Amino acid sequence: MSKHYKIVVCGEGGQGVLSIAKIIATAAWLQGRKAIYLPNFTTEKRGGVSMAFAQIGDEPIRFPRFEKADLCVALSQRALERLLPFFKDGTVVIVNSMLVKDLSGIEQWKPYRVDATTIAKEQLKKPRTFNMVIMGAMLKCIPGLSVEGFDGALKKQFDSKYKKDPTLKDLNEKAFRIGYELIS
Amino acid sequence: MSEKKFIMGNEAIGRAARAAGARAMFGYPITPSSEILHFWSGEAGSEQGKKDNLVFTQAEDEAAAGFMLIGSVLVGTRAFTATGGPGHVIMQDAFAMAEAMRFPIVAIVMQRGGPSTSTVVYSQSEVTLACFGGNGNGYRIVYSPASIQELYDYTIKVFNTAWKYRFPTMLLSDGYLGKMMDEVELYDPAERGIVMEPAEPYSQGQVRTRPLAAIVPSPELDARVVDGVEYACFRNCLNFEEEALAVNMETKTAFDAVAPEIIEYEEYGDKDASTLIIAHGIVSASVKQAIDNLKEKGVFARLFRPITLNPFPAEQLRTSAKNAKRIFVAESAVGQLGKLAAHALCGTVSVPIVEYSRPSIGILPKEIEALVMQPA
Amino acid sequence: MADIIHNANPAADSVASAFPKCVRVESKPHLYCPGCGHPEVLKALGLAIDDLGIQRRVVFGIDIGCSLLAWNYFNLDTVETHHGRTIPTMVGVKRSKPESVAVAYVGDGGAYAIGAGSLLNAAVRNENILVIVVNNALYAMTGGQESPTTLPGMKVATAPYGADQYFIRAPEVIRSVNSTAFVARGITTVLPALRALLKSALQHQMDGKGFAFVEVLAQCPLNWGTMGDPKATIDFLEREMTKEFPVKRY
Numbered sequence: 001m002s003k004h005y006k007i008v009v010c011g012e013g014g015q016g017v018l019s020i021a022k023i024i025a026t027a028a029w030l031q032g033r034k035a036i037y038l039p040n041f042t043t044e045k046r047g048g049v050s051m052a053f054a055q056i057g058d059e060p061i062r063f064p065r066f067e068k069a070d071l072c073v074a075l076s077q078r079a080l081e082r083l084l085p086f087f088k089d090g091t092v093v094i095v096n097s098m099l100v101k102d103l104s105g106i107e108q109w110k111p112y113r114v115d116a117t118t119i120a121k122e123q124l125k126k127p128r129t130f131n132m133v134i135m136g137a138m139l140k141c142i143p144g145l146s147v148e149g150f151d152g153a154l155k156k157q158f159d160s161k162y163k164k165d166p167t168l169k170d171l172n173e174k175a176f177r178i179g180y181e182l183i184s
Numbered sequence: 185m186s187e188k189k190f191i192m193g194n195e196a197i198g199r200a201a202r203a204a205g206a207r208a209m210f211g212y213p214i215t216p217s218s219e220i221l222h223f224w225s226g227e228a229g230s231e232q233g234k235k236d237n238l239v240f241t242q243a244e245d246e247a248a249a250g251f252m253l254i255g256s257v258l259v260g261t262r263a264f265t266a267t268g269g270p271g272h273v274i275m276q277d278a279f280a281m282a283e284a285m286r287f288p289i290v291a292i293v294m295q296r297g298g299p300s301t302s303t304v305v306y307s308q309s310e311v312t313l314a315c316f317g318g319n320g321n322g323y324r325i326v327y328s329p330a331s332i333q334e335l336y337d338y339t340i341k342v343f344n345t346a347w348k349y350r351f352p353t354m355l356l357s358d359g360y361l362g363k364m365m366d367e368v369e370l371y372d373p374a375e376r377g378i379v380m381e382p383a384e385p386y387s388q389g390q391v392r393t394r395p396l397a398a399i400v401p402s403p404e405l406d407a408r409v410v411d412g413v414e415y416a417c418f419r420n421c422l423n424f425e426e427e428a429l430a431v432n433m434e435t436k437t438a439f440d441a442v443a444p445e446i447i448e449y450e451e452y453g454d455k456d457a458s459t460l461i462i463a464h465g466i467v468s469a470s471v472k473q474a475i476d477n478l479k480e481k482g483v484f485a486r487l488f489r490p491i492t493l494n495p496f497p498a499e500q501l502r503t504s505a506k507n508a509k510r511i512f513v514a515e516s517a518v519g520q521l522g523k524l525a526a527h528a529l530c531g532t533v534s535v536p537i538v539e540y541s542r543p544s545i546g547i548l549p550k551e552i553e554a555l556v557m558q559p560a
Numbered sequence: 561m562a563d564i565i566h567n568a569n570p571a572a573d574s575v576a577s578a579f580p581k582c583v584r585v586e587s588k589p590h591l592y593c594p595g596c597g598h599p600e601v602l603k604a605l606g607l608a609i610d611d612l613g614i615q616r617r618v619v620f621g622i623d624i625g626c627s628l629l630a631w632n633y634f635n636l637d638t639v640e641t642h643h644g645r646t647i648p649t650m651v652g653v654k655r656s657k658p659e660s661v662a663v664a665y666v667g668d669g670g671a672y673a674i675g676a677g678s679l680l681n682a683a684v685r686n687e688n689i690l691v692i693v694v695n696n697a698l699y700a701m702t703g704g705q706e707s708p709t710t711l712p713g714m715k716v717a718t719a720p721y722g723a724d725q726y727f728i729r730a731p732e733v734i735r736s737v738n739s740t741a742f743v744a745r746g747i748t749t750v751l752p753a754l755r756a757l758l759k760s761a762l763q764h765q766m767d768g769k770g771f772a773f774v775e776v777l778a779q780c781p782l783n784w785g786t787m788g789d790p791k792a793t794i795d796f797l798e799r800e801m802t803k804e805f806p807v808k809r810y
Binding site: 022025026029030034035036037038039040060061062063064065066067 | 190305331360363364365366367466469470472473546548549550
């Protein structure tokens with residue numbers, strides 16, 4: 001019943017919450033796994049809290065929602081509050097430490113603090129690589145997915161964009177690896 | 185030519201409509217159905233779409249979209265619309281006219297929270313509206329798919345059902361399925377031996393394999409032949425109660441005659457299990473997961489899932505419920521599937537029908553498990 | 561009788577007493593009240609259809625209200641609907657079958673009140689259909705209620721103390737959103753001109769030029785309270801109504 005690895009990503013509308021979950025699920029599927037993705041958002045395009053669910057496994061997945069998650073990713077402080085009901089023993093938690101400052105309630109989960117904003121802006125000089133840093137960190141936690149497989153999936157996913165801007169591929173892969181290495 | 189893809193439900197619907205040879209779509213944007221419009225407008229504007237004479241029109245509102253659809257069907261076009269929520273309410277005006285005149289319009293309805301604007305993604309609150317939403321005694325066919333693969337399969341099917349039986353036909357789904365991404369096998373219906381029903385014109389067509397009089401209720405049709413040319417007038421406004429009665433009864437007789445062929449349902453789980461859960465659409469997928477989970481614990485339950493909500497598989501449900509010791513109805517609405525089930529089972533079961541109503545919110549497998557585990 | 565009709569001289573001046581060829585003779589006498597303007601508009605439309613030889617190509621959409629009484633008037637493919645939805649219905653017809661000639665026949669209530677969104681947007685999208693609006697300044701079939709074209713001070717069922725100063729001049733509105741549409745206002749009392757207008761409007765559609773819109777000022781003796789007084793009826797139509805609604809091509 002909990003054979004599927006369950007992921008919830010939550011953040012502010014416009015932060016790329018849906019894309020992150022969607023790309024993770026698609027990449028898993030492209031690597032031959034079974035995957036399912038479900039967005040859940042409010043009416044505001046910007047400014048509301050967005051949440052997205054992804055599940056990855058080896059058997060077909062019947063239902064897109066679940067009660068407890070194996071991996072919770074909080075991109076903002078109020079997103080973290082929305083995620084609390086999904087926490088269980090052993091839930092891995094990743095927070096975007098630029099916006100999630102107060103971790104007092106969740107210390108027992110030993111959250112990974114990833115400052116993806118600063119990394120994307122200062123280290124990579126491209127704020128849009130924020131998502132890639134987060135996804136790199138996530139990938140380290142999800143069993144059964146390889147970095148190489150993910151690179152391949154991204155190449156498929158962003159084929160047309162990469163053709164237009166070949167530097168984007170290197171940049172994405174770099175951002176992704178930085179995120180990946182942040183998780184030990 | 186069949187291929188597996190990891191796509192969104194709404195895209196699966198658009199691709200299925202294309203595979204089914206649909207030629208026209210009319211719609212008005214509303215979450216959670218808008219991607220169907222996006223897909224179709226992309227198709228219609230593409231080189232291939234132009235070659236195929238595809239039509240796409242974004243209407244001024246849902247009533248207009250519904251009536252554009254009627255106009256398109258009138259001249260013999262395999263055409264459809266997509267809507268949901270408050271838009272679904274507005275579109276009932278057109279559905280009712282299609283019911284009166286037996287126009288095979290196809291509508292994809294993606295339910296969202298209600299009443300009114302509410303939430304944008306999910307509910308099962310539009311069952312009653314979809315099945316009985318007109319202003320009286322109309323008949324329409326409503327399918328409730330439960331996976332993205334079924335969105336694809338049944339979108340192809342609704343066109344055939346509509347044109348074969350000449351009743352408005354709906355695919356009633358929700359934003360979970362529409363917005364979800366999952367693996368779908370896309371195929372050409374011909375590969376599976378599915379022959380598409382021809383879309384014969386009601387108007388502007390002289391060659392018909394079925395005369396209009398065999399389809400359209402008699403008071404609604406005045407077809408006259410002048411110099412060998414048939415001119416058809418479709419009447420919407422009747423003068424006498426007797427005429428309205430005739431329309432209602434002719435439609436009912438026609439519907440009752442074909443309903444047994446149309447009815448679809450699914451049963452899942454151990455057939456001897458004494459606990460029966462009735463659910464449709466995505467909730468039935470959750471119930472299946474719960475049944476699997478319970479089985480691992482040595483607890484048995486079974487599912488009865490109406491695939492057609494209208495016509496409703498009443499007789500089949502009665503058979504299924506006969507030996508049940510406990511009966512639950514689970515739905516993301518209050519008393520919609522519940523009423524359909526209770527009406528079907530009325531007087532035939534001696535145990536109470538317990539409704540698990542969770543309006544406008546998803547029902548997790550865990551909740552169904554808890555329901556079954558609670559002491560009788 | 562049919563022969564006489566079919567052989568009638570189609571020249572504009574002499575047709576006043578002859579039925580158009582596409583008219584369904586069995587439907588006579590028509591269903592309208594004595595003195596009503598609708599039959600005049602329908603006759604002009606029938607003649608225009610005859611002139612263009614498009615009887616088999618026309619899909620005639622008729623809206624609820626007195627427009628509906630045209631249901632058995634013609635031998636044309638006809639469909640009744642309501643609340644201005646005739647306009648989108650004809651949009652669906654024309655978009656799906658461009659060789660058809662789609663005509664929406666609507667009253668001022670259907671077109672300018674409940675169906676205003678459809679009318680305006682059909683014009684904005686330059687839909688290749690013809691919309692004919694019969695403007696008699698009120699809702700006629702439902703009992704003479706106020707419509708968007710009820711003139712200031714007119715006493716009608718839902719404005720018993722007189723209508724307010726606001727009303728719609730639709731051709732002007734249509735022109736403001738569509739500079740290439742065929743836009744005109746005609747009147748029932750000058751039939752040859754109305755026939756020519758409708759013929760040009762149909763031709764506009766057949767040439768694929770987009771939206772065509774003809775408003776026709778028409779009398780309603782019953783609801784105007786001028787039944788049995790043709791002079792008063794015509795006076796109101798030709799003097800009062802044309803003051804606010806100029807008859808012309810736009």
